[in-house]
Amino acid sequence: MDKPKLKLSPDDLGKPKLRLSPEPKAGGGKPASIRRVGIFSRKSLREIMKIVAVAAIAAAVFYRLVLPAIAPSKNLTGNRAALAMCGWELTAWKSYQPNRPEFDFHKLSNDEKRRVIMFGLNQDFLIRTNFVWGTPTNREIVIVCQREYDNVPLPAPWNLLYRNPAHAVGYSDGTRGLISPEEYQNLFLYGFVSLWSLATNDNSNFKIFKQ
Numbered sequence: 143m144d145k146p147k148l149k150l151s152p153d154d155l156g157k158p159k160l161r162l163s164p165e166p167k168a169g170g171g172k173p174a175s176i177r178r179v180g181i182f183s184r185k186s187l188r189e190i191m192k193i194v195a196v197a198a199i200a201a202a203v204f205y206r207l208v209l210p211a212i213a214p215s216k217n218l219t220g221n222r223a224a225l226a227m228c229g230w231e232l233t234a235w236k237s238y239q240p241n242r243p244e245f246d247f248h249k250l251s252n253d254e255k256r257r258v259i260m261f262g263l264n265q266d267f268l269i270r271t272n273f274v275w276g277t278p279t280n281r282e283i284v285i286v287c288q289r290e291y292d293n294v295p296l297p298a299p300w301n302l303l304y305r306n307p308a309h310a311v312g313y314s315d316g317t318r319g320l321i322s323p324e325e326y327q328n329l330f331l332y333g334f335v336s337l338w339s340l341a342t343n344d345n346s347n348f349k350i351f352k353q
Contacts, residue, residue, distance in 0.1 A: 219293065220291035220292070220293035220294070221287075221291040221292075221293055221294040221308060221309075221310050221320060222293060222294055223265070224265050224287040224289070224291065224309075224310035225294065225310045225318050225319075225320070227261060227262055227265050227267075227310075228267075228285050228287070228310055228311065228312035228318040229312070229318050230261060231258065231261060231262055231267070231269075231285060231312060232284075232285070232312050232313075232316045232317075232318070233316070234254075234257060234258065234261075235258070236275070236316065238250055238251075238254045243274060243275055244272065244273060244274045244275065245270075245272065245273055245275065245284070246271070246272050247269070247271035247272065247340075248271060248272070255340070258337075258340075259337050259340050259341050262285070262337050263337050263338065263341060265287050265289065265310075266287060266288040266289050266336070266337075266338070267285055267286070267287055267288070267336075267337050268285070268286045268288060268331065268334040268335065268336055268337075269284060269285050269334065269335060269337065270282075270284040270285075270333050270334055270335075271333075271335050271340075272333075273314055273333075274314065275314055275315070275316075276313070276314035276315045277315050278315050278317070280315075281313040281314045281315040281317070282313065282314050283311045283312070283313060283314075283321075283329065284312055284313065284314050285311060285312030285318075286309060286310075286311045286312075286321075286326070286329065286331075286334065287309050287310040287311070288309070288336075289309070290307055290308065290309055290323055290326070291307075291308065291309075291310075292305040292306055292307040292308070293305070294306060294308070294320060306320070307322070307323055308320035308321060308322055308323070309321050309322075309323070309325075309326045
């Protein structure tokens with residue numbers, strides 16, 4: 143009995159090959175069967191799927207945790223934003239009254255008052271409206287953010303996703319920092335005024351929005 147012949151066209155090159163079973167013996171036996179040999183076995187497919195899953199998890203961890211820590215967004219949030227605003231406020235206050243040893247909010251021009259209020263309003267700042275500028279060894283808190291955030295330092299894999307609940311503050315020596323929720327609760331707030339109350343005061347000579 144002649145073996146079956148197969149003709150392959152050029153388009154068949156590179157396709158899975160066909161394997162023929164041994165030639166059946168003369169006089170009977172099972173007919174020749176054609177068995178398709180796949181490119182990947184089930185075992186190799188499982189290994190590939192494992193590699194793909196691990197790569198997907200690694201990418202998610204990188205973009206979610208690592209990338210924000212090594213390349214922070216330009217849009218500051220949480221205590222990063224509150225600390226930046228504390229620094230801006232203190233620098234502005236000093237420039238508004240450069241030749242005075244103390245800061246007095248009520249002696250600022252109306253435009254300067256608006257800047258003080260508008261830039262810190264979103265952070266729910268409490269401020270001291272009158273204080274003497276201090277030194278690193280003789281300073282006091284003059285700005286405090288009433289909102290508690292926990293993103294400084296930024297949680298990352300290398301610090302075990304550590305979160306630090308704290309309130310941003312500004313000091314009379316021009317520096318800024320963080321205090322714990324316990325320190326905030328024990329803070330003596332006599333002499334502090336909410337920027338919201340300054341924005342909605344009844345002083346007819348000053349309006350937060352120009353008419």
